[in-house]
Amino acid sequence: MTIRNESFLRFNGDLSEVIAEINVDTADELPEVDEIPGRILHQGSTALIIKESRIAVLAGDSHWYVNGEAVK
Numbered sequence: 735m736t737i738r739n740e741s742f743l744r745f746n747g748d749l750s751e752v753i754a755e756i757n758v759d760t761a762d763e764l765p766e767v768d769e770i771p772g773r774i775l776h777q778g779s780t781a782l783i784i785k786e787s788r789i790a791v792l793a794g795d796s797h798w799y800v801n802g803e804a805v806k
Contacts, residue, residue, distance in 0.1 A: 735763055737770070738782075746774055754779045764790060764798045764806045 740754040751774045758764055761783050767775045779792040783800075790798040790805055798806045 735765060735770075740773070743776055748772075749774050751776050752779075753777075756781045758783055759785050761786060761788075761790065761798070761800075761805045767792070767796045 736757045738755040738757055740752040743751040743753065745751070749768075749772060753776050754770075754773070756765070756779070758781055764781055764783075765775065775792055777792055777794040781790045781792075781798065782788075783790055788800045790800050793799055797804045
């Protein structure tokens with residue numbers, strides 16, 4: 735996984751809440767909202783799933799969606 739870009743929203747304790755754009759090879763590599771050290775991913779973060787040629791969006795329920803279907 736690679737973080738391409740991120741926008742800081744606010745601090746949540748010792749962690750930064752961010753909206754991020756990330757790259758992953760497969761949907762199995764999509765991170766949980768608190769899986770990236772020092773950050774909490776916020777709703778609206780996006781992920782390019784390279785090997786599947788798809789884009790996933792993080793929803794407010796902490797799940798990743800592609801075209802309205804949960805992928806993780």
